[in-house]
Amino acid sequence: MGAFGLDPLVLGGLGIALLFVLLALGTHIGFALIIASAIGLAVVTGFKPMTDMVINSFYHKISNPTLITLPLFILMGHLASGGGISRDIYESLSLWLGKFRSGLGIATVLACAAFGTVCGASVVASAVFSKISAPQMRRQGYDKSLAYAIASASGAIGMLIPPSILAIVYGTLSGVSIGKVLMAGIAPGILVTIAFSLTIVLMSKIKPSYIKRGSTEYSATWAQRIKSLKSWWTVTIVALSIFGGMYGGVFSPSEAASVAALLISLIYLIRMFNGDKNKRKQDFRELIRCLNETAITSALIFFIFGSATVFSQFIVLTGLTITISELVIGANLSPIVLVIVFTVIFVVLGMFLDGISILCITIPVFNPIISAAGIDAIWYATIVILSVEVGLITPPVGLNLFAAKGVAEPDVSLEDIVRGIWPFVIAMLACVVILFAFPGIGTFLPRLVN
Amino acid sequence: KEELQPMTLKVTAAWPPPETCMISDIFQMYLDEVTKRTGGKMKFQVFWGAALGAPPEQYALVKSGAVQMGHLYPWFTPGEFPLSNWEFAIPFGPLDYELLQKARRQMRAEFPQLEQEEAKQNLVHLFQIQDGKYDFMSKIPLKTLDDFKGQKVTLIGRYFGRWLPPGASAIVRPGHERYDMLRSGVVQVDTLPFPLLYAFKIHEQTKYYLHSGVAASFLTGAYMNKDFYNKLPSDIQKLLVDVGKEVEIRSVRELIPKWWDKCYNDWKNRGMIFSTLSDSDKQRWIDSIQYDSSEWGNEMASKGLPGHEMVLRWQQITSDMGYKWTRHWGKLK
Amino acid sequence: MKMNLWEADRFLKKIEKALIVISWSTTLGIMFLTVIDITSRFFFNLPFPATWEVSEVLMPYIVVFGFAFTLSINAHVRATMFLNILPARAQKAITLFVYLLSCCTCMWLAWFSWIKFWRSFMINEEMMAAIRIPWWFGRFALPVGMAVFGIRYLMIIIKREV
Ligand code: NA
Ligand code: NA
Numbered sequence: 005m006g007a008f009g010l011d012p013l014v015l016g017g018l019g020i021a022l023l024f025v026l027l028a029l030g031t032h033i034g035f036a037l038i039i040a041s042a043i044g045l046a047v048v049t050g051f052k053p054m055t056d057m058v059i060n061s062f063y064h065k066i067s068n069p070t071l072i073t074l075p076l077f078i079l080m081g082h083l084a085s086g087g088g089i090s091r092d093i094y095e096s097l098s099l100w101l102g103k104f105r106s107g108l109g110i111a112t113v114l115a116c117a118a119f120g121t122v123c124g125a126s127v128v129a130s131a132v133f134s135k136i137s138a139p140q141m142r143r144q145g146y147d148k149s150l151a152y153a154i155a156s157a158s159g160a161i162g163m164l165i166p167p168s169i170l171a172i173v174y175g176t177l178s179g180v181s182i183g184k185v186l187m188a189g190i191a192p193g194i195l196v197t198i199a200f201s202l203t204i205v206l207m208s209k210i211k212p213s214y215i216k217r218g219s220t221e222y223s224a225t226w227a228q229r230i231k232s233l234k235s236w237w238t239v240t241i242v243a244l245s246i247f248g249g250m251y252g253g254v255f256s257p258s259e260a261a262s263v264a265a266l267l268i269s270l271i272y273l274i275r276m277f278n279g280d281k282n283k284r285k286q287d288f289r290e291l292i293r294c295l296n297e298t299a300i301t302s303a304l305i306f307f308i309f310g311s312a313t314v315f316s317q318f319i320v321l322t323g324l325t326i327t328i329s330e331l332v333i334g335a336n337l338s339p340i341v342l343v344i345v346f347t348v349i350f351v352v353l354g355m356f357l358d359g360i361s362i363l364c365i366t367i368p369v370f371n372p373i374i375s376a377a378g379i380d381a382i383w384y385a386t387i388v389i390l391s392v393e394v395g396l397i398t399p400p401v402g403l404n405l406f407a408a409k410g411v412a413e414p415d416v417s418l419e420d421i422v423r424g425i426w427p428f429v430i431a432m433l434a435c436v437v438i439l440f441a442f443p444g445i446g447t448f449l450p451r452l453v454n
Numbered sequence: 455k456e457e458l459q460p461m462t463l464k465v466t467a468a469w470p471p472p473e474t475c476m477i478s479d480i481f482q483m484y485l486d487e488v489t490k491r492t493g494g495k496m497k498f499q500v501f502w503g504a505a506l507g508a509p510p511e512q513y514a515l516v517k518s519g520a521v522q523m524g525h526l527y528p529w530f531t532p533g534e535f536p537l538s539n540w541e542f543a544i545p546f547g548p549l550d551y552e553l554l555q556k557a558r559r560q561m562r563a564e565f566p567q568l569e570q571e572e573a574k575q576n577l578v579h580l581f582q583i584q585d586g587k588y589d590f591m592s593k594i595p596l597k598t599l600d601d602f603k604g605q606k607v608t609l610i611g612r613y614f615g616r617w618l619p620p621g622a623s624a625i626v627r628p629g630h631e632r633y634d635m636l637r638s639g640v641v642q643v644d645t646l647p648f649p650l651l652y653a654f655k656i657h658e659q660t661k662y663y664l665h666s667g668v669a670a671s672f673l674t675g676a677y678m679n680k681d682f683y684n685k686l687p688s689d690i691q692k693l694l695v696d697v698g699k700e701v702e703i704r705s706v707r708e709l710i711p712k713w714w715d716k717c718y719n720d721w722k723n724r725g726m727i728f729s730t731l732s733d734s735d736k737q738r739w740i741d742s743i744q745y746d747s748s749e750w751g752n753e754m755a756s757k758g759l760p761g762h763e764m765v766l767r768w769q770q771i772t773s774d775m776g777y778k779w780t781r782h783w784g785k786l787k
Numbered sequence: 788m789k790m791n792l793w794e795a796d797r798f799l800k801k802i803e804k805a806l807i808v809i810s811w812s813t814t815l816g817i818m819f820l821t822v823i824d825i826t827s828r829f830f831f832n833l834p835f836p837a838t839w840e841v842s843e844v845l846m847p848y849i850v851v852f853g854f855a856f857t858l859s860i861n862a863h864v865r866a867t868m869f870l871n872i873l874p875a876r877a878q879k880a881i882t883l884f885v886y887l888l889s890c891c892t893c894m895w896l897a898w899f900s901w902i903k904f905w906r907s908f909m910i911n912e913e914m915m916a917a918i919r920i921p922w923w924f925g926r927f928a929l930p931v932g933m934a935v936f937g938i939r940y941l942m943i944i945i946k947r948e949v
Contacts, residue, residue, distance in 0.1 A: 028869040031885040032858075035892055042892070045520075053518035055899045057507065059929070063900070064508035066850040067925055069842040070631070072821075075814045075849050172630050175655055177470045177503045182633055183658045253639030255825045258631060262821035299810035303853025304863050310850070320505050321464070321520065364505035368471035400866075409864045419868045510915075533912030533922060604832055615836065615917045625834045626917050640828075 016324030019044035020356055023315065027400055034304075037311035037401070038062075041318035048321055061317050065310040069258070070169065074128050074309075075302040076261035080268045081132040081411070082294040082301070084238075085139070087272045092235030094140035099224040099232050105215045108144050109154050109204040112137045116158035117197045120165035122246050122260050126396050127407045130159025131305060134408040144218030148416050150207060153424030156408035158200060160393045160432070163359075164193035167257040170389055173360055177367040180381050184450035188386045191445050192435060196390075199431040207427055242267050304410045312401060316361035325353065325362075329369040339377040343384065346370055347391050347436060354395015358403065362392055386439055386446030394432045397425050456687035462497045466516065467525040468509040469653070471502040476649035476713040477674055478502060480583050480705040481525045484676060487697045492690065498523070513677070517576045522682045525583065527674045532612070536754060537571050540764045541671035543750035544784070545617045546740050547768070548777040549670045551584050551706035557771045558582055558673070559699075565764060577677040581698025584706050585672035586648040586714065591660040593642045595727070599735040607643040608632045614645070616745040617668055629654045636660065647672040652717045657724060665730040740781050747784035762786050796942055802935060803859055806852035813848045817841075840916040844925035851932025855939040882949040886940050893937025901930035 019040055026036035038058060045054035065071075084090045094108065101107035116133055123129050133155040141151040163170050166186040175182030208215045246264055249255050255263060276287040319325065332345050346366075353362050366388075374384050396404040399422050409418045439446050465485070472479040485498045506515055509530050516524040528535030529542065540561075541547070548554055559582075562568055572579050590596055590607070603621030608631075615624030625641055629650065635641045636659035644656050645666065651657065676698065683691060721728075731739070747765045754761020765784035773779060820838055828834035857863055870878050906912075907923035914920045943949060 026885070027866050029881050029885050030865050030867050030870045032863040032865045032889060034863065035885075035889045038896075039888060039892055049518070049520045053515075053520040055895075056514050056518040057520050059896060059900050059903060060511035060514055061507050062896075063847065063926070063929055064511055067843050067846045068508070069839050069846065072817055072842050072846060076818055079811075079814060079818075167634055172633060173503075176630060176653060177474070179474050181658055182655045249825075250638050254829050256631070256635045256638050256640050258634065259821055259825055262818045263825070265818050266822050295811040295815075296807055298814060299807045299849070299853045300857045300860070300862055302814070302849055303810065303851070303857045306850040307854060307857075308864060317506050320501060323464075323499060326499060361505060364503040365501070368473075368500075368502045372473065406864045410862070417868075418864060418866050530915055531912075532915050533907065533910055606828065606832070606834060610915075612915060612917055623828075623832060623834055624836070624917065625828070626837060626839055628839070631839075 012323035012327045015044070015048065016319050016322040019315075019318060019322065023356070024400065032307075033401075033406055034307035034311040037308070037315040041311075041315045044318045045321065048318075057317065057321075058314050061314045062310040065313040066306050071125070071306075071309070073123060073125060073258060073261035074131070074305060075298060076265040077123060077128050077132050078135070078301045078305075078411070079265045079294070079298040080261070081135040082297045083265075083268045083272050083291075085136045086290050086294040086297075087268075087275060089235070089238050089268075089271075090136035090140055091143070092232075093239065094137070094144060096229075096232035096235050098144050098218060099229045102223065105145065105218075106201075106205045106208045108141050109146065109150070109215075110201040112141065112154050113158045113161070113197055113200045113204070116155075117161045117165060117193060118243075120162035120193065122167075122250065122257065122264070123162050124167040124169045124257055126159045126161075126163040126393065127305065127309065127403045128159075129162035130156045130396075130404040131301060131407040131411050133158060135301075135411040138408070139413055142413075145216040146218075147211075147214045147216075147424075148413075149420045149424030150204075150214045151424075152408050152412055152416055152421045153428055154200070154204065156404045156421055157397050157425060157428035157432075159404045159407070160396050161193050161196050161200075163393060163396075164189040164196060164389065166190070168389075170359055170363070170392065173363050174367070174385060174389060177363060178371050178381070178385070179375075180385055181450075184382055185385050185389070187450040187452070188382050188446055189389060190449050192386055192390045192439060195435050195438060195445065196432060199435050200428060203427050203431045238268075238271050241271070301411050305407050308403065308406045308410075312358050312403060313361070315401070316357040319357055320361060320365050325365045326369060329366065333369070333373055339379050342373065342377060343379060343387065343440070346374075347387055347440070350388060350391035351394050351398075351433070351436075354392055355398045356401050357395070358401075359392040359395060362395070363388075380443060380447060382447045382450045383439075383443040387436060390432070390436050390439060394429065394436070397429055397432070399425075458492060458495050458687055458690050460495045460497075462499050463523050464521040465498045465500040465523045465525070466506045466512055466521045467500055467502050468504045468512050468527060469502065469525065475653040476709065477583050477585050478525070479713070480701070480709050481676060483705055483709060484581060484697060484701045487701060488694060491693055491697060496690070513575060513577070516677055516679050519576075519679050519681060521679075523580075523676065523678045525674060526577075526677050529611075534575055535571055536757060537565070537568055537759055537761070537764065540750075540761070540768060541669075541673055542611060542613060543747045543761075544671075544765055544768060545613070545668055545743065545745075546781065547669060547671060547779075548772050548775075549587055549667060550777070551670065551710055552703060553772065553775050553777065554670060555582060555584060555702050555706055557768070557775055559702075560771050561764065561768060564767060565760065567759060572677065573680065576680045578680050578683045580676040580678055580694055581702050583674045583676065584670075584702075584710070585650070585674065586710060587665070587670040588645055588668050588672070589648050589651065589666050590643055590645050590662075590664040591651050591656045592644070592662045592664070593636065593639075593660050595662050596643065596664045597662075597729045597731075599731065599739055602643075605643050606641040607645055608635050608641045609645045613745060613750075614668075617743055619739050620742045632656060633659060648717055649713055652713075652720070657721055657726060661725070661727060663721065663726050663728045665728070667731065667736060737780060751784050792945065796946065799855075799935075799938060799942055800859065803856040803939065806932070806935065807856045810849050810852040813845050813852075817845055817849075836917040837920060840914050840920050844914065844920055844922065847925050847928035847932075851928045851936075854932050854936040858936065858939045858943070879949055883944060883947075886944050886949055890937050890940035890944065893933050893940060897930045897933035897937060900926070900933060904930055 023040040138151040138155045171185040175185045246260050469475045469478045472482040513526050515521050528538035599619050602619035605622045608625050608627050751762035751765050824835040824838045904926040907926050912922040914922045
């Protein structure tokens with residue numbers, strides 16, 4: 005029983021309704037989340053405890069050093085796009101891909117998957133690729149909705165492929181091996197990569213206006229193509245150093261962002277001092293602009309990040325999630341139906357709450373039931389992690405969507421991105437179904453490790 | 455006489471659920487016992503895994519009354535609970551869990567400042583939760599003190615880094631970061647209480663286990679919001695405290711050995727190689743430590759708190775109970 | 788009166804820009820600190836005692852100090868699809884209302900996080916770390932950032948720039 009005798013379901017439901025109203029009124033997302041939780045928490049706990057909780061939750065979220073990768077990778081993204089590195093690469097790609105126009109989108113998805121081997125947080129990957137890839141895809145003829153939806157959705161792959169914060173949290177909260185959960189993410193990661201690539205091809209067929217002719221020539225000569233490879237040296241250097249350092253025991257995944265940001269900064273400075281002397285002043289101004297942009301992007305993403313945590317904790321405290329779980333458990337379902345119902349719960353909760361909060365609250369309640377029902381723990385873990393990841397790209401609270409909007413060009417609205425995201429949401433849900441139907445996909449790799 | 459109305463208390467806990475984490479299991483033992491003794495009238499809804507807030511803000515949730523009870527760790531916020539951390543100022547103390555529990559109770563009786571510290575945060579202390587001994591897990595074989603030379607060790611805490619064997623250096627990281635530090639090979643060694651080595655799954659990245667004997671003082675506790683506690687019928691208040699005292703002893707007799715067996719068997723099956731430091735190596739290690747507990751004592755004294763007295767008294771109480779200190783720490787200023 | 792408002796706005800803009808510079812300088816600072824720590828640790832076996840905690844105490848500056856400037860260039864994320872179907876005057880009125888609400892929220896957060904900071908400062912609160920790191924230093928960012936954020940909301944409301 006909640007405050008004023010209100011049922012947790014009612015209380016949580018009212019909180020979510022209030023959030024909807026605030027969002028619809030055009031409140032900045034961060035404050036929509038904070039105001040809805042503040043009012044909700046005040047009802048549950050009273051004014052003073054509510055104030056403490058809001059301030060503490062917000063403060064501890066934004067000061068969590070695990071998230072320092074966000075500003076650092078964003079700095080990397082801004083310098084890469086400000087310095088023209090990403091433009092050169094997309095032009096080169098375009099030369100190589102020629103008439104295969106979906107290729108650029110697919111290349112972005114693949115790049116996100118590759119970035120996922122370095123970065124453990126989806127939101128970061130979405131922000132970085134929305135900055136460096138989406139504008140370039142647009143230059144090559146992609147519709148803005150599609151371009152930003154690709155970058156925003158593909159960020160989710162970053163948390164499926166190790167390293168992954170979500171996998172470590174899952175492994176720690178449950179009895180399942182972290183190593184196995186990490187391995188279990190690889191196959192779904194590849195699956196989602198394929199599904200997103202197919203989605204792009206499919207969308208280009210269904211809506212030909214989505215991908216038009218771009219700024220680069222379709223029919224390039226081989227000489228042009230080979231010459232364009234020159235632009236790849238920066239990425240190659242950064243990628244090799246990061247991989248070498250991370251797998252050679254020099255630094256950990258959460259430290260990799262610092263190294264990457266420093267390398268890109270150095271490359272930027274080298275290009276600046278090697279370039280035209282008269283352009284130097286302009287390049288320097290561009291550098292300052294990139295730094296300012298980094299601060300702005302970090303501020304707006306963290307604002308939503310911190311507020312989303314506050315809102316999640318309010319919903320958790322109402323007891324809503326526990327009540328729902330208990331209802332499901334009380335229904336005495338068969339194992340398979342149980343997994344289906346849990347999956348639906350994860351996807352629905354993912355619409356409003358952040359992934360880690362969902363895991364914290366559901367694992368202690370669901371997992372004992374799952375193991376009692378004799379369900380394969382690794383198979384279940386792959387389904388859970390993928391379903392929770394879907395929440396990153398579903399409105400109304402989709403952190404990847406906000407991150408993409410945060411770094412997007414001025415003419416791109418949140419609605420534009422949301423409009424383009426649905427095919428990718430469906431693709432991800434299809435992956436959940438595939439994992440469900442063919443358990444071997446998810447559990448094959450983890451079985452190899454011991 | 456007042457009757458207890460049926461109620462469900464909201465409870466916050468920073469650690470993973472009881473299935474995977476020993477101290478949570480001990481906490482659950484207490485909650486179950488209270489529910490049983492109140493005839494099911496007092497029930498608990500626990501939010502595990504820091505679901506309601508980061509570990510350093512857990513105490514504030516109980517303090518403000520957002521929840522009624524918590525499994526808290528004053529260590530995270532030394533500014534608000536300076537004295538509660540006394541054990542972390544003295545290395546190589548007793549490893550006998552039951553002795554530790556009794557000695558702590560005596561410290562509580564002799565130093566009312568501990569209770570005052572909690573009261574200042576609007577908290578009532580219900581019982582002491584003992585974690586397991588601190589040990590090392592490593593990717594490389596660690597059997598003697600010299601094996602530590604040049605090694606980097608992940609750990610956490612104010613003084614632990616300075617208690618390492620000669621030649622080893624500390625890298626301070628919270629638990630969830632350690633797995634990746636070992637996986638990427640930045641460090642080869644980690645130290646934690648054994649149940650947390652298990653909960654954070656450090657064994658997945660390591661092969662060797664070394665009993666260190668450096669401490670068994672990983673102390674957490676169950677606390678209740680003071681205003682809430684004061685409103686409870688007095689027999690219930692007494693029940694909460696009595697059950698605490700009981701579970702304090704029952705848990706170290708029943709649950710800790712059970713968990714050690716569980717962890718040990720699991721590790722053994724994975725091929726973990728266990729070793730213990732020789733007595734002479736251990737003494738050499740103890741003598742090599744540059745740190746002295748007066749440092750903590752001075753810090754407390756500057757706040758007008760009896761830090762030096764507590765350091766000395768702790769050693770006295772535990773030696774009266776039969777522990778042999780091989781080095782004396784701290785002095786009265 | 789109009790002139791004063793314009794001057795106040797310019798002054799506010801200056802503060803916001805200064806805060807932005809502090810924000811990215813902090814990011815660069817943590818970047819250098821981390822890389823130097825990695826280098827010292829790998830080549831000389833000398834890890835720094837508290838890079839993690841120093842980052843923790845600095846991070847709020849990266850985040851909160853960018854809030855106000857980001858609002859001044861209208862870059863904070865919001866959904867406008869429902870507003871867009873309303874008549875212009877209604878849009879304006881609603882936006883004015885939610886900005887006022889946001890402004891109050893800023894002031895409320897600024898005030899209570901100031902109290903939290905002040906308490907931390909008075910007891911000279913330290914973090915749990917291998918070296919002494921004043922926690923209040925990190926807590927100072929929130930009230931400052933939130934107050935300026937709130938003033939920017941107020942400025943927008945007064946200037947009717949919604
Ligand atoms: Na990843
Ligand atoms: Na969502």
